[in-house]
Amino acid sequence: MRRIAVVPVLLVLLAGCTSQGLTVADVWGRPPPSAATNAAFYLTINNGGEADQLVSADSSACGTAELHEMYDKGDGVMGMRPVEGIEIPAGGSVTLEPGGLHVMCIGRLADFTPGDHVPLTLEFQNAGTIEVNATIRES
């Protein structure tokens, strides 16, 4: 009887950067040119639990961090706009990637070179605060 109880406890411990079934993985960003004031972070959110929403992001390496998305306006025109929050459906996943959603790092306070780990704090409506590190790499 006791042996069966060990398994769920182990699973919870092995969950890592998790909160209530939500995991954040593959957090990364490209090294921006030194002349560029802004940078972008990408990541994947896997939701094993109830529907949630990424409400905001913050980083000590950025003056301000905001959630933005690129979108196709048609006729080859790309636009970018801030988004209020990013919905993560129950049992689903959302990937922030080039050409789509991203965390915009506005006013970099440091140089990001390949191999660096930049701290990023993510606020979720239900899951709360999740701290991650963005790996700076070429792609």
Added chain:
Amino acid sequence: MKRLVIISGSILTLLVILLVGLRLFRPHVFSGTVIQSPEPSFNFTLQSASAPVSLSDFSGKVVVLYFGYTFCPDVCPTTMTDLAKAMKLLGRKADDVQVIMVSVDPERDTAGKLEEYVHAFDPTFIGLTGTPQQIAEVAARYGVYYAKHEGSDASGYLIDHTATVMVINEEGRLKLLESFGTTPEEMAADLAHMIN
């Protein structure tokens, strides 16, 4: 009997040669949209960090023209990275290609900032800016749309813009439009077929 064998053997051989030849020598299918420009493209003169630069300076080379801005954290770096990768794939042929980025944000992008920006992707890339009127003229002549819109207090204004990469041939005529998301491999293959 022997003559029949020789004739049918020859016909068969000719057929095989024809089929192989058609496979080997079929024309390159461009990933980009092919344009037949009736006239040479607008010869602009804009400002680089060191001197004025004109499109005609690169006559004899294939020019890859992109309109973007340094404030943009996603689309422009993605395109610049892809173009840099395409140059690497071209190897020696990259010497016959010049990548130029024109800023659609002349108010914030100085020539010096642009040069630093493009050089981070490839030291041969050129970044150009100008007065807002000059930029407006060049963009209009190339059919490039760009418009400011409000971002947040922190981000300042953002610019929606045509993210298409334009490829001008060695005679100065716009030949290809490569849409955003064209892979470095596709870009390199198209460019290789434009270099003589």
